[in-house]
Amino acid sequence: MVRRKVYLAAETLRPETMYGQTNAWVLPDGKYGAFEINENDVFIITKRAALNLAYQKLSRVPEKPTCLVQLFGHDLIGLPLRSPLAIGLLKIKTCFEIK
DSSP: OTTOEEEEOOOOSOGGGGGGOOOEEEOTTOEEEEEEOSSSEEEEEOHHHHHHHHHTTOSSSTTOOEEEEEEEHHHHTTOBOOOTTOOTTOOOOBEEEOO
C-alpha cells in the first residue's frame, strides 16, 4: 500500500456525530480488510461494506471489491489515527477496542 492514502472508514447511522468525533472503535475479533477504492485510496472496512461501496461504483473494479490484505480488529487497536473533520485539540489519537 505504498504511496496510497489509507482510511479507517467509519460506519454510522448518525453522520452528524462525525463532526465531534473524538474516538474510533473496532471489534477486536471483527474481520476487516484493506480494500482498493481507486488508484490512490484504500479503505479499512468490512467485506460487506466494501461490497456495498462496489455496487455504488466506489471500488477500483466496479461491483468487485479488491481486498489487498485481511485484518482483524486487534490488528488495528492502538494504531495512530487522524480525523479529517476534527480540528484543533479534537484529534483522534488511537484506535480503541469495543468490549
